[in-house]
Amino acid sequence: MTEDNIHSVASYINSNYDKLIEREIPIPYNQSIEELAHILLTKYELPKYIEKELIQDLTQFIEAKEKEFYDTYVEEEVSRAKNDPDYLEDLTKQWEKLFKEETAEYAEKKCASDEELFASAYHKLVHSPALETILSVEHLYAKAVRRRTDQKDAFIQDLSEKQTEEMNKAVDRLEYGMTESEINELVAKHYEDHSLLKVRYASELDTLKEAQRREYRDWVMKMLEYNQENSFPPSPSSPLLTPTSPLLSGPDESTFHENVQNREKEPILEESFTIHLGSQLKQMYNVRILTGNVEDLCIIPVNESSELTPQLLQTALALYSNDLSGLVLMTDNKIGSRVTKDFQENCLKSTEFHFSHIDAQLEKISNIARDHFGESASNGSRSPGSDLLQCGDFYLTKHSNLAQVHVIFHLVSDDTLRGSDINSRHPVILGLRNVLKTACSNDITSLTIPLLLQYDITEEMTTMWCERRAELVFKCMKGFMIEMASWGGSDLKNLQFMLPIGISSQVFHSLADMLPRIFKISNPKILK
Structure with a gap:
């Protein structure tokens, strides 16, 4: 019988705090005692100064x-x-x-799965002279998907324009015999035609991506064999890969240039620091503050140029390693909601060769969450019938087709973040601590978080508001990083704080000056 199958309930009763506290606690208790104490303080309106004593009482009990x-x-x-x-x-x-099941020494010897074989082959090839060839082929595949995506968008837009024109004419004929029921029938027909067109092109894209995935994985395995037998890797034009295949056809020459040029015009502000944290044995970290869009870390530019960016090379080299990159993406409490629609569309603009596509990952997470919520509702920790995440919860998706990140932490937030009175006990701040702990446990050594916990500039974001929010996040992250030394796992090497595009240079430099004061960057002493 495992520990998961044994449990009891103990009633904690205490009247030493001028109020009767009564709480049923599951035994064994596997959650945070500090969190439980905070819940009791809030529920029974107890003074803050007894928190330490309450934690000791709960721990002993x-x-x-x-x-x-x-x-x-x-x-x-x-x-x-x-x-x-x-x-x-x-x-x-x-x-x-x-x-x-749990001890490698006694486990049954199993053959490597297809996924493990492919991962091993890819890892060997990207750390060989074949790296440029592999990324060039991925670039060709991405252009083929982008071309189909642009065709889909163009046809849907054309249909929408025709339907709008047809509807306007129908409305104009209302006075000349056109009835409302005929208008409703026309609306229904337009909706059906629009839905069928979207489903058709979505199905074609899914078929293309699945074919690309199979062809690419077979090609990688053949390429590994070729690489082991020869001293040089094949080029994309070798017989190992047919360049005239429709799976590799690229877009027209004029495609994508406008978007790339527009993105390059956006001014970027950034500053980097090297800090040392720790009580005894200090650890060195690279901390960077910059302005930018979250999409900048996700979108891989797909144009006629086959030039490979350093970020893309680094992402490929670190894909199967203990040096992964993560990004905190703020979202709402619905898995795969419209809040992250742009991110999901960016993921679908190229084929995911190593993991499940974003839609499949979100569906799996949604099913797991639904089962978990059912259990939580039954034991009373969540309201019955709840099918939503709570503020501070997060879930992970993993990616190989994004520009600079491998793992996305989808952190649930709410409208309270727009206020100026949040503190270190806010669920999102505690969520950041859990994100950092998860990163350390899973070889994620680079992490990017939104410094203001928002991506857009709003009216309430005054200079004072930005400074207060940045100070809170800086201090909390510093505390979490010091605490991180006792968690074990990987050390966080690089931490990026991202500010929204459009923030004034005055505010940016004010926040950049705040960072070294809070993290206390050590300057070398010159002895004469």
């Missing part, structure tokens, strides 16, 4: 109840094993199964 629970449980299990040989045999089989 939970430890005592857990010891009592495990003592009773062990005595019952030992007694049952002595009196029931069959139960002892079942228990032995369970331990044997756990050893095989």
Whole structure:
């Protein structure tokens, strides 16, 4: 029997704080005692200064109840094993199964899966002279997908314009015999035609991407064989890959140039710092503050030029490594909502060769969340019937077809972030701590977060508002990074704070000057 299958409930009752506190606590208690204390302080309107004493009381209570629970449980299990040989045999089989599943030494030897073989082949090739060839082929595939996407958008826009014109003419004929029922029928027909066209092109794009994925993965495996037999890698024009395949056809020459040029005109402000944090053994970090759009870290420019950017090279080289890059993306409490529609569309503009496409990942996350919410509603931690995430929750998606990131942390926020009175106990701030902890546990050594926890400039974002928000995030992240040393796992090497495009240079430099004061950058002393 595993620990997940044993549980009890203890009633915590305390009247030492001028109020009767009564709370049922599941035993064993696997959640944060500090969080529980904060909930009790808020619920019973207790003074803030007793928080430390309350945490100590709760800790002692939970430890005592857990010891009592495990003592009773062990005595019952030992007694049952002595009196029931069959139960002892079942228990032995369970331990044997756990050893095989959890301990590599006793695990059954299994052959590598297709995914593992492909990952190993890709990792070897991108760390060889074949890197440029691989990225050039991916570039050709992306152009083919972008061409189909542009065709889809053009046809849908053309249909919308024709339908608008037809509807305007129908409305004008209302006075000459056209009835409202005929107008409604026309609206229904337009909606059906529009939906069918979108479904048709979406299906064609999915078919193209799936064909590209199969062809690309087969080509990588053949290329590895070729690379092992020869001292130089094949070029994209070699017989290993047919350049005339429709899966590799690119767009017209005029496509994409306008968007790329417009994006390059946007001014970028940035400053970088090297800091040292830690109580005894100090760790060095690179901290950067910059202005930019989140899309800048996601969109891979697809144009006629086959020039490969350093960021794209670095992303490919680190894909199967312990040096991954992450990005915090603010969203609402609906998985795959319209808030992140632009991000999802950017993911779909090229084929995902290594992981599931964004739609499949979000659907899987949604199913897992739905099952989890059902359990949470049954034990009372969430309201019954709730199908939404809560502020401060986050979920992950992983990507190989984005420009500078491998992992996206979708952090749930709400309208309270627009106010100026949030503090270090705000769910989003606590969510950032959990994001940082997850990053350290999963080899994510570079992380980008929105410094103001928002992506757009709004009316309430005065200079004072920006300074207060930045100071809060700076101080909290500094505390989390110091705390991170005790978590284990990978060290965060690079931390980027992103500000919205359009913020004034005065505000930017004010926040940039604040960073070294809070993180206390050490300057070398020159001894004469």
